[in-house]
Amino acid sequence: MAKKNKVVFDSLVTRDKNIIELIEKVGVITREQVQRVLFKNVHQNIPMRRLSYLSENKLIKRAYYQIEEHKNVYVYYLGKKPSKRNIRHEITVTEFITNVMAITDVLEVNTHYVLGDVIADGYIKYRDSDGKIRRLLLEVQLSNKVGDCINKYNDIKRIILDNRPDWQTIPRLIVITDLEHNNEQLKHMKVRYDTTDMENLRELLF
Numbered sequence: 001m002a003k004k005n006k007v008v009f010d011s012l013v014t015r016d017k018n019i020i021e022l023i024e025k026v027g028v029i030t031r032e033q034v035q036r037v038l039f040k041n042v043h044q045n046i047p048m049r050r051l052s053y054l055s056e057n058k059l060i061k062r063a064y065y066q067i068e069e070h071k072n073v074y075v076y077y078l079g080k081k082p083s084k085r086n087i088r089h090e091i092t093v094t095e096f097i098t099n100v101m102a103i104t105d106v107l108e109v110n111t112h113y114v115l116g117d118v119i120a121d122g123y124i125k126y127r128d129s130d131g132k133i134r135r136l137l138l139e140v141q142l143s144n145k146v147g148d149c150i151n152k153y154n155d156i157k158r159i160i161l162d163n164r165p166d167w168q169t170i171p172r173l174i175v176i177t178d179l180e181h182n183n184e185q186l187k188h189m190k191v192r193y194d195t196t197d198m199e200n201l202r203e204l205l206f
Contacts, residue, residue: 012059015039015050016050016053016054016059018038019034019038019047019050019054020054020060022034022037022038023060023076024078025097025109025111026093026094026098026109026111027078027082027093027094027111027112028075028076028082028087028090029076029077029094029098030067030073030074030075030091031044031047031051031074032044033091033094033095033098034047034051034076034098035047036098036101036102037098037101040102051074051076055076060076060077060078061076061077061078061081062074062075062076063081063082065082065087065091066084067087067088067091068088075087075091089121089140092142092176093111093121093140096122096138096140096174096176096201097109097111097122097124097138100124100126100201100205103201103202103205104126104127104128104205105127106124106125106126107125107126107127108124108125109122109123109124110122110123113137115137115159115160115163115164116159116162116163118152118153118156118159120137120139121138121139121140122137123135123138123171124138126205128205134171134172134205135167135169135171136172136174136205137153137171137172137173137174138173138174138175138176139173139174139175139176140175140176140177141175141176141177141179142177142178142196145179146175146177146179146182146184147184150173150175150184150186150191153173153186153189154186154187156170156186156188157170157188170188170189170190171189172190172191172192172204173186173190173191173192174191174192174193174204175192175193175194176193176194176195176198177193177195177196178195178196
């Protein structure tokens with residue numbers, strides 16, 4: 001971070017620092033997703049102003065993308081500019097993560113999570129309503145067959161024993177997809193499916 005930007009960062013209020021930290025966790029994010037986590041029950045102009053301020057002071061970056069048909073929005077990020085080809089996939093990952101953050105106590109979040117020779121789209125460690133620690137791995141599949149993203153977990157039991165022996169249980173795998181008729185399962189891992197509307201998250205998490 002440049003000296004000037006560091007001075008600006010040090011002078012930020014907590015909520016602005018929280019925005020930057022959230023972007024660091026998820027990689028890319030929209031105003032709506034920021035609001036879901038950090039600005040609940042306020043007018044959208046408030047997070048919009050904070051994001052504009054951070055962008056104008058070069059503490060975050062933004063670019064205009066079409067993430068759905070007839071829907072163009074600013075996407076905020078920190079590092080390399082996201083590619084137009086992958087932006088819908090990346091924003092869908094963030095959509096899932098921010099929805100989970102909005103309904104439960106999230107303890108750890110990673111995108112592009114490396115577990116042995118498997119790279120998951122996301123990893124979340126969270127606490128359920130009974131205080132129990134749970135883990136999930138996320139795959140977003142917007143094209144091709146669902147099997148293309150779950151077959152890499154066929155040897156998940158060995159992978160976890162080799163790489164995360166501290167995990168007491170095997171995490172569930174949640175697949176978010178726009179493809180129909182998904183019922184493929186794995187021998188050693190519970191697989192749950194939802195659509196890109198993500199209307200069943202509570203059932204998937206708990």
